[in-house]
Amino acid sequence: MSKQKLKKIVKELKGASKMHAGQAKVIGGMIKKSPTLLKISASCKAAAKKKFKVYPSAYANMWASKTQKKGKC
Numbered sequence: 001m002s003k004q005k006l007k008k009i010v011k012e013l014k015g016a017s018k019m020h021a022g023q024a025k026v027i028g029g030m031i032k033k034s035p036t037l038l039k040i041s042a043s044c045k046a047a048a049k050k051k052f053k054v055y056p057s058a059y060a061n062m063w064a065s066k067t068q069k070k071g072k073c
Contacts, residue, residue: 040061040064040065040068041068041073043073044064044065044067044068044073045064047064047067047073048060048061048063048064051063
């Protein structure tokens with residue numbers, strides 16, 4: 001699900017009722033903290049391109065995202 005769709009759902013839940021507003025707060029917090037929605041930085045992409053023969057591959061992207069999470073690039 002895209003970030004825009006999630007934001008739209010949060011907005012609709014906030015207007016629905018008190019119970020749903022609480023759920024919207026939880027979902028909204030998850031959107032901001034979700035590591036899957038972060039983009040891979042340029043330095044991590046460059047490091048992955050040097051390390052792997054084919055950059056836009058699953059292995060290269062996995063490696064780049066893991067090294068970014070560790071704060072190494």
